[in-house]
Amino acid sequence: MLSVAVAAAVGGEFSFPSAVAQFVLAAVGGVAVGAAVAWAVRLARPLTKDPLLSNAISLATPFVAYLLGEELHVSGVLAVVIAGLIVGHQAPQFTSGAARLQTSAVWRLVDFLLEGFVFLLIGQQLPEVVKGLRQYDTSTIIIAVAVSVGVVLLLRPAWLVMTQSLPRSLHTRLGGIAEQDDADEPGTARQIQRADRNARRLTSREVVALSWSGTRGVISLAAIFTLPLTTNSGAPFxxxxxxxxxxxxxxxxxxxxxxxxxxxxxRMLGLRANETDQARIRNEARSAAVEAALARLDDVAAAEPDSGVAVSITRTQLLARLARYRGRLDLLEQSDSSEVPTSPEYETALRVRRTAIAAQREELVRWRDSGRLPDEELRVLERELDHEELLLPKRASS
Structure with a gap:
């Protein structure tokens, strides 16, 4: 819609049929370009074993999608969104663990820098923009700002209320689980809890909180800065x-x-996340993943007779992990509170493991300082300990 409006303003004339055609072309073309870029990324991912190359592809993807979309005169912003959705959805299947860890860290930094860049850009451009407002009446400025802010603030709650009024079959509530994906037997307590969660509509307090969380930032500025300085006639836009x-x-x-x-x-609305429900879902998923791994081990043992010892050791480790997850689930099922129940034994185990990791780091540094361990080898061993520490949950019962 923005592209169509800009084209009409630049050209100096407006035709409704032409505007509709341009809108459809920009939207469909943007979706097609985004899907094509995502498909190209999917083909390139298996060829890039190096996490640095995977990270470079991840950073280049939005720029390629946007520039290609603009070059083809379709929606570059929509192309970026579609490419990001598809690539993000397929990333667990085509990205290695090392690449995922590095890419996630890099994008967190990029997101932080972009948010800071938003305010730097506003600070740089605002004085010139304010000077350009002298040609408008104060009332015009106030009305324009009020309408813009009002529409932005009201659009999100209107959308939430509208989607809540749709039949259950036409929408999926955030955190809901499709009935065909529910592996529990009908009538069980867990299945009943899931059904209740899916069927429950958002309360008015939840609508207010979700509406107030709809911030605008980088995308809004990226869109508005696509406005040209002049029209086709050379006059200012x-x-x-x-x-x-x-x-x-x-x-x-x-x-x-x-x-x-x-x-x-x-806090004023009295809302808080149901941490017990979140921890339950995580541990259910962990248990299902371990069960899938155990089933895969049976296939490996049948296909590779010489792998018996390795399969046995791995199965023992997985069974111990499965028992731990199921123990947490039993503890969570017995909880009537929204807060995650704590386990003193588990908290002690986490504290001991963190203490052991800290002791290992201190000893490695002493080896480095005494000249017995090169810096390069220290970084390798520190990375191993970092990954081990990263596996520890932040909360004892999560």
């Missing part, structure tokens, strides 16, 4: 400074205003 100013205010109101007040609002 109409109301460009006013549009930029409205976008800046929306970003500041949602990122700063809503961001700083979200936590107090949630």
């Amino acid at each position: 109409p109301d460009r400074d006013l549009l930029l100013f409205c976008t800046f205010v929306v970003v500041l109101v949602t990122l700063v205003g809503q961001g700083l007040t979200f936590a107090p609002l949630v």
Whole structure:
């Protein structure tokens, strides 16, 4: 829609049939370009065993999708979104663990830097934009800003209310589980809990909290800065400074205003995450994953007779892990609170493991300082300990 509106403003004339055709072309073309880029990434992923190359592909993907979309005169923003959705959905199947760990860390840093860049860009552009507002009446500016902020704030709750009014078969509530994917026997307590969670609609307090969490940032600025400086006739683009100013205010109101007040609002509404339910889902998934691994071991043992010892050791480790997960599930099933029940024994075990890892790090540093361990080897061993520590849950019963 933005591309169609910009094209109409740049060309100086508007035709409804032509606008509809451009909108459909931009939308369908953006989806097609995004899917094509995602398909190309999927083909390239198996060829890149090096995590650094996988990380480079991940960083280049949004730029390639956007530039290709704009070059073909379709929606570059939509192409980026579609490519990101498809690549993200397929990443667990075609990305190695090492690449996933590195890419996740890099994107967290990129996201942090982009959010900071938003405010730097606003600070740089705002003085010039404010100067351009002198041609408008104060009332015009106030009305434009009020309408922009009001529409942004009201659109999300309107969408939530509308989706909640749809039949259950036409939407899936966040955190819901499709009936065909529910592996529990009908009538069991766990199955009944899932059915109740799926059937329950959002309360008014939940709608308010979800509505207030709809911040706008990088995407809004990326979209508004696609506005050209001039039209085809060479005249300045109409109301460009006013549009930029409205976008800046929306970003500041949602990122700063809503961001700083979200936590107090949630506390005031009396909402809190059901940590027991979240921990239960995680441990159910862990148990299912271990059971799948045990089933795969049977296939390995049948196909490779010489792997008996390795299969036996791995099976013992997996069975111990499965017993631990099922023990946590039993503890969670007995809890009537939304808070995760604590296990003193498990907390002690985690504390002991962290102490042991810290002792290993200290000893490795002493070896390095005494000249018995090169820096390169120290980094290798530290990375092993870092991964071991990363496996430890932050909470004792999660």
